[in-house]
Amino acid sequence: MTVYFDDVDLGDELPPVEMTVTTEEVMAFLHVWHGRRRNAFTSRFSDPEIAKKEGLRGAMVPGAMTMSLTGKLITNWAGPEAFHQLDVVFRGNIIHNDHLTFGGVITDKEMRDGQPWLEVDVYAEDEAGNRPVTGKAVVLLPVRDASLA
Amino acid sequence: MRRIRQYNHEMPVDDLQFDRSWFDKDLDAGTFRITRDMILDYAKAIEDEQVIAAAESSEPLVASPLFCSILTGRDRLPDLGLKWGRRQFHAGQGYSSFAPVKEGDTLLAKSRLLDVYEKTGRSGRMVFTVFELTYRNQEGEKVAAIRQSMVRQQ
Numbered sequence: 001m002t003v004y005f006d007d008v009d010l011g012d013e014l015p016p017v018e019m020t021v022t023t024e025e026v027m028a029f030l031h032v033w034h035g036r037r038r039n040a041f042t043s044r045f046s047d048p049e050i051a052k053k054e055g056l057r058g059a060m061v062p063g064a065m066t067m068s069l070t071g072k073l074i075t076n077w078a079g080p081e082a083f084h085q086l087d088v089v090f091r092g093n094i095i096h097n098d099h100l101t102f103g104g105v106i107t108d109k110e111m112r113d114g115q116p117w118l119e120v121d122v123y124a125e126d127e128a129g130n131r132p133v134t135g136k137a138v139v140l141l142p143v144r145d146a147s148l149a
Numbered sequence: 150m151r152r153i154r155q156y157n158h159e160m161p162v163d164d165l166q167f168d169r170s171w172f173d174k175d176l177d178a179g180t181f182r183i184t185r186d187m188i189l190d191y192a193k194a195i196e197d198e199q200v201i202a203a204a205e206s207s208e209p210l211v212a213s214p215l216f217c218s219i220l221t222g223r224d225r226l227p228d229l230g231l232k233w234g235r236r237q238f239h240a241g242q243g244y245s246s247f248a249p250v251k252e253g254d255t256l257l258a259k260s261r262l263l264d265v266y267e268k269t270g271r272s273g274r275m276v277f278t279v280f281e282l283t284y285r286n287q288e289g290e291k292v293a294a295i296r297q298s299m300v301r302q303q
Contacts, residue, residue, distance in 0.1 A: 029191075035223050071215040087243040
């Protein structure tokens, strides 16, 4: 279902996305992220022992993957064409098999340079209520009422 | 927060030693031929059902919007020679999408060192390095830009 610029407002919450980032998915991401790099599968991202030596709870999810998963919050809601920009800060570590809820709330809505511009505060929250990822997305939605454009 | 060297490379240097000559230079970071497998493998890793479903047809695939994220693991970034710190983590990332990436595209990546700065927090001193990566397709069209911030800690 198409989400229109006309139909959203400040304070609207995006439908949350819940997921458990499995070891299998992380390994699949590492495969495509690192290609044939030799050390791709002997790092804090793949080996819990290496991760624990670095003081982590276990093998961690790469930031690039977390970024991609955060983007799904936008694309699941408004489609891939709506995605324009995403800035995130990694405030904590996400470990394999952590269960996360990705959420967002619209914080700005305006026509900017003729474009229907939305800003959305986004986050990933773990089961303990921590937010290891926070950030802001820019989303460009289609306009139903042409007089707005 | 104390900026180390951003725009004026002649400022006195403190105890951080790194190669400041990389500032303000656009460097080749790699050339990437985008295959159907790369697009599909990425979509499967992040469970992008739309791309996975599109792969059922024989039409050329359009990649998920943040596809260039995977190229950050393959890009060649210059060695700053920054010896400080024992551990390095991803501090943050910004992604701007300008045009779709499609199967068969050849993307040319350029890197630029934007900033090196330090902060002191609860866990002590931290040094941040910020690179921007830009990706253009075979027609010279900018498809994505990624700002990647890494933090080093003792």
